[in-house]
Amino acid sequence: xxxxxxxxxxxxxxxxxxxxxxxxxxxxxxxxxxxxxxxxxxxxxxxxxxxxxxxxxxxxxxxxxxxxxxxxxxxxxxxxxxxxxxxxxxxxxxxxxxxxxxxxxxxxxxxxxxxxxxxxxxxxxxxxxxxxxxxxxxxxxxxxxxxxxxxxxxxxxxxxxxxxxxxxxxxxxxxxxxxxxxxxxxxxxxxxxxxxxxxxxxxxxxxxxxxxxxxxxxxxxxxxxxxxxxxxxxxxxxxxxxxxxxxxxxxxxxxxxxxxxxxxxxxxxxxxxxxxxxxxxxxxxxxxxxxxxxxxxxxxxxxxxxxxxxxxxxxxxxxxxxxxx
Amino acid sequence: xxxxxxxxxxxxxxxxxxxxxxxxxxxxxxxxxxxxxxxxxxxxxxxxxxxxxxxxxxxxxxxxxxxxxxxxxxxxxxxxxxxxxxxxxxxxxxxxxxxxxxxxxxxxxxxxxxxxxxxxxxxxxxxxxxxxxxxxxxxxxxxxxxxxxxxxxxxxxxxxxxxxxxxxxxxxxxxxxxxxxxxxxxxxxxxxxxxxxxxxxxxxxxxxxxxxxxxxxxxxxxxxxxxxxxxxxxxxxxxxxxxxxxxxxxxxxxxxxxxxxxxxxxxxxxxxxxxxxxxxxxxxxxxxxxxxxxxxxxxxxxxxxxxxxxxxxxxxxxxxxxxx
Amino acid sequence: xxxxxxxxxxxxxxxxxxxxxxxxxxxxxxxxxxxxxxxxxxxxxxxxxxxxxxxxxxxxxxxxxxxxxxxxxxxxxxxxxxxxxxxxxxxxxxxxxxxxxxxxxxxxxxxxxxxxxxxxxxxxxxxxxxxxxxxxxxxxxxxxxxxxxxxxxxxxxxxxxxxxxxxxxxxxxxxxxxxxxxxxxxxxxxxxxxxxxxxxxxxxxxxxxxxxxxxxxxxxxxxxxxxxxxxxxxxxxxxxxxxxxxxxxxxxxxxxxxxxxxxxxxxxxxxxxxxxxxxxxxxxxxxxxxxxxxxxxxxxxxxxxxxxxxxxxxxxxxxxxxxxxxxxxxxxxxxx
Numbered sequence: 001x002x003x004x005x006x007x008x009x010x011x012x013x014x015x016x017x018x019x020x021x022x023x024x025x026x027x028x029x030x031x032x033x034x035x036x037x038x039x040x041x042x043x044x045x046x047x048x049x050x051x052x053x054x055x056x057x058x059x060x061x062x063x064x065x066x067x068x069x070x071x072x073x074x075x076x077x078x079x080x081x082x083x084x085x086x087x088x089x090x091x092x093x094x095x096x097x098x099x100x101x102x103x104x105x106x107x108x109x110x111x112x113x114x115x116x117x118x119x120x121x122x123x124x125x126x127x128x129x130x131x132x133x134x135x136x137x138x139x140x141x142x143x144x145x146x147x148x149x150x151x152x153x154x155x156x157x158x159x160x161x162x163x164x165x166x167x168x169x170x171x172x173x174x175x176x177x178x179x180x181x182x183x184x185x186x187x188x189x190x191x192x193x194x195x196x197x198x199x200x201x202x203x204x205x206x207x208x209x210x211x212x213x214x215x216x217x218x219x220x221x222x223x224x225x226x227x228x229x230x231x232x233x234x235x236x237x238x239x240x241x242x243x244x245x246x247x248x249x250x251x252x253x254x255x256x257x258x259x260x261x262x263x264x265x266x267x268x269x270x271x272x273x274x275x276x277x278x279x280x281x282x283x284x285x286x287x288x289x290x291x292x293x294x295x296x297x298x299x300x301x302x303x304x305x306x307x308x309x310x311x312x313x314x315x316x317x318x319x320x321x322x323x324x325x
Numbered sequence: 326x327x328x329x330x331x332x333x334x335x336x337x338x339x340x341x342x343x344x345x346x347x348x349x350x351x352x353x354x355x356x357x358x359x360x361x362x363x364x365x366x367x368x369x370x371x372x373x374x375x376x377x378x379x380x381x382x383x384x385x386x387x388x389x390x391x392x393x394x395x396x397x398x399x400x401x402x403x404x405x406x407x408x409x410x411x412x413x414x415x416x417x418x419x420x421x422x423x424x425x426x427x428x429x430x431x432x433x434x435x436x437x438x439x440x441x442x443x444x445x446x447x448x449x450x451x452x453x454x455x456x457x458x459x460x461x462x463x464x465x466x467x468x469x470x471x472x473x474x475x476x477x478x479x480x481x482x483x484x485x486x487x488x489x490x491x492x493x494x495x496x497x498x499x500x501x502x503x504x505x506x507x508x509x510x511x512x513x514x515x516x517x518x519x520x521x522x523x524x525x526x527x528x529x530x531x532x533x534x535x536x537x538x539x540x541x542x543x544x545x546x547x548x549x550x551x552x553x554x555x556x557x558x559x560x561x562x563x564x565x566x567x568x569x570x571x572x573x574x575x576x577x578x579x580x581x582x583x584x585x586x587x588x589x590x591x592x593x594x595x596x597x598x599x600x601x602x603x604x605x606x607x608x609x610x611x612x613x614x615x616x617x618x619x620x621x622x623x624x625x626x627x628x629x630x631x632x633x634x635x636x637x638x639x640x641x642x643x644x645x646x647x648x649x
Numbered sequence: 650x651x652x653x654x655x656x657x658x659x660x661x662x663x664x665x666x667x668x669x670x671x672x673x674x675x676x677x678x679x680x681x682x683x684x685x686x687x688x689x690x691x692x693x694x695x696x697x698x699x700x701x702x703x704x705x706x707x708x709x710x711x712x713x714x715x716x717x718x719x720x721x722x723x724x725x726x727x728x729x730x731x732x733x734x735x736x737x738x739x740x741x742x743x744x745x746x747x748x749x750x751x752x753x754x755x756x757x758x759x760x761x762x763x764x765x766x767x768x769x770x771x772x773x774x775x776x777x778x779x780x781x782x783x784x785x786x787x788x789x790x791x792x793x794x795x796x797x798x799x800x801x802x803x804x805x806x807x808x809x810x811x812x813x814x815x816x817x818x819x820x821x822x823x824x825x826x827x828x829x830x831x832x833x834x835x836x837x838x839x840x841x842x843x844x845x846x847x848x849x850x851x852x853x854x855x856x857x858x859x860x861x862x863x864x865x866x867x868x869x870x871x872x873x874x875x876x877x878x879x880x881x882x883x884x885x886x887x888x889x890x891x892x893x894x895x896x897x898x899x900x901x902x903x904x905x906x907x908x909x910x911x912x913x914x915x916x917x918x919x920x921x922x923x924x925x926x927x928x929x930x931x932x933x934x935x936x937x938x939x940x941x942x943x944x945x946x947x948x949x950x951x952x953x954x955x956x957x958x959x960x961x962x963x964x965x966x967x968x969x970x971x972x973x974x975x976x977x978x979x980x981x982x983x984x985x
Binding site: 338341342345346349353354356464465467468469470472473474476477479480581583584585587588589591592595596606607610611618619621622625626629630633 | 780781783784785786787788789790791792793794796797869873876877880881882883892895898899904907909912913915916919920921923924927928
Binding site: 106 | 546547550552553556557566569643644645646
């Protein structure tokens, strides 16, 4: 079987906070991304999904510590931390951020900022680089002569598209998108999502889309993982997650979203996510779960295979325990 | 031309402010109970002399007339006559201005260089010892009255480094034969160092804090994170995206601090008896030589206004978002 | 597209998670407390001290006598006890500081609130005025004004107060403008509340914290400014402030007499109070408008560490297909 493009294995991230507190933000996350695949990472605000993808590029602050492995084409890029991860930035893995309005430095031209990584990674330089920058802008639907313009001369949607163009400057294999459409209006959102799907199809670009917005994921991704309190609850195809959820959280999540597939009432999940500054011995969702039973608060559910390319971390899937439920 | 409007607006603003300063100057000095001549102290200041002087200076005429005369004179570059010396205010002040500018240039250079270095490192290595040292050194020097710092330097440093603490030249030079230009030059510099260092240290405190806070702001922006994501090294990110953008708030804040520089140095010159415009102001106050005081204040106000205009234009050049 | 998760706001899983962290971003809460303690201590010294010390200017020994058991900081150029002088200096300096700051806040406050509240022509006119005054250099103006009108404590307070109103004005104008647009103010206005009621009941309380921060910083500026004025001999001849003590040391040639005890202490006192006030003011401002702690950006590296002992492991075995356990009640909506 082919090695997946990216394989994240047991990733942990901690943050040292003032007062000696340690926040365990990402708690053993594992997933895989195939070439050309569009993968969604969904969950509530604060579940650790952004931190996870930042860790893939090593873009964590100095009070962060990381454990686990991230295999890019078989090579563990987190092996020696910053040293091994930095060579891959932008060349293999690129990112667009939430509110890419601010991803651009306001005092430099857009073209300059697209050219910057090209020259840095020796992909192109000078005139050639600028020409390429113009071409990239055309790819995302912006006319090439806008390379000479400043970011404030672009509208919000255009800026996000330009950010996407910038992310493609060194022809990366993977694009990480963190809430790329939040804060954009609906029409523009649709355009951006279409663009992402198109790029993925046309150029074989793999995509990891992080969002709390389920309809967005449904529109773009084939596979997805659901995160809660720093752990992955379930992963699999969008269809599978929606029609045959193997984790109560997944089910409640999709049920809470109106209009995912056109109908339904909003059901909110009572309670709040657990604190992350302490160990959680059992399932993190147990306190809010409607199907919780004996082992849930005390025994951590194993991340079980529940189908082809399907995993779920829930005791309900464990035949040994299910009898008791 | 981009923002021709903006440039014109700032120019107009500067002109109006100059006018306000001139008027304020005039009003202040004429608002004193009694008039300038009345409180003048000098050897030949008999009552008749004062009356004649009063008439000569036009102080016996209405305020409006005086105002008009004042403006007309200014337009011709005439700042009036010193009451003590039979000399125009301008010719009295000119040499002092040169001395002060030289000293301030030295001090400001020192403060900018060290302020920027410390500020950048402090922000870069935020939370570490380097940051704490930078922050606290800035705060401490910023809190010291410049004249007191000057006194401390005279007390503890001058002797140790063997630098002169008063005047601008060694009186013994040139007595026993001609001193070379180089010797004279070095002598000047040696006399400038301590006062410049005093001004420089207080300014350093302020600048280190300003640069640090501006850098913290820019380094926390998304575009700095994007720069890192693109593979730029720490240094490149700090320089190209952090510092470059921090220049904007830095220029603004430095411009606001100009009033402080153009004021603190007065007391420093007094401490070191350094013959600059500051010392002249002190002497003029002591001797009630109001025209000198008035002229000096006008010059200082003018320089601050012009420097602010410069800062506005610089800001305009640095920030492409300004177009109106 | 709204988020489906309305149940509760999850704390951000980043370094900003803990509530106190923001405030300790630049200057710690601890520093603010230290600052306040220091200022209060000096205030107490200034208020109570002079009653204890009696007339500080009394000659109690030879000129510039070094520190000794009975006079911990020696005697100054007039033979007076330095400690007593400093204690009295605290009273005068702090008095000038707070009084001048009060005058500044008053003027600046009125201008700022009026400009922010009424907007339009009033705003433009007032702000123009402020801008002009902002550019005229404060210290020279202060010195000239003091030279012309100084020599009395009251005048000095007024001069300093008048010169520094501009920052308060701008600050308050910005705040008042933003508050004016808030819903509850609009509602109150719609219900017929008059202008003064709106200002006093709704807007002023909101701006109060910012005014406090600004006041503290102004006190520091005023104390600092007073030292300039007195150093040039323009102070009130009968008032002993720290600035005056520095001037005395200078004019009495303390340096020639190597009398560090006459020179160092007053400056140290000024520096400490200014430092404390700056720290406190900055910390309060920080708490009100917290700058985001640098959450994501790193210009320094993260660390790698070993895996915790309990990992998440995928067992090789597969399981029977859905037992419907987790998904029993799902199936909302129809397929796309």
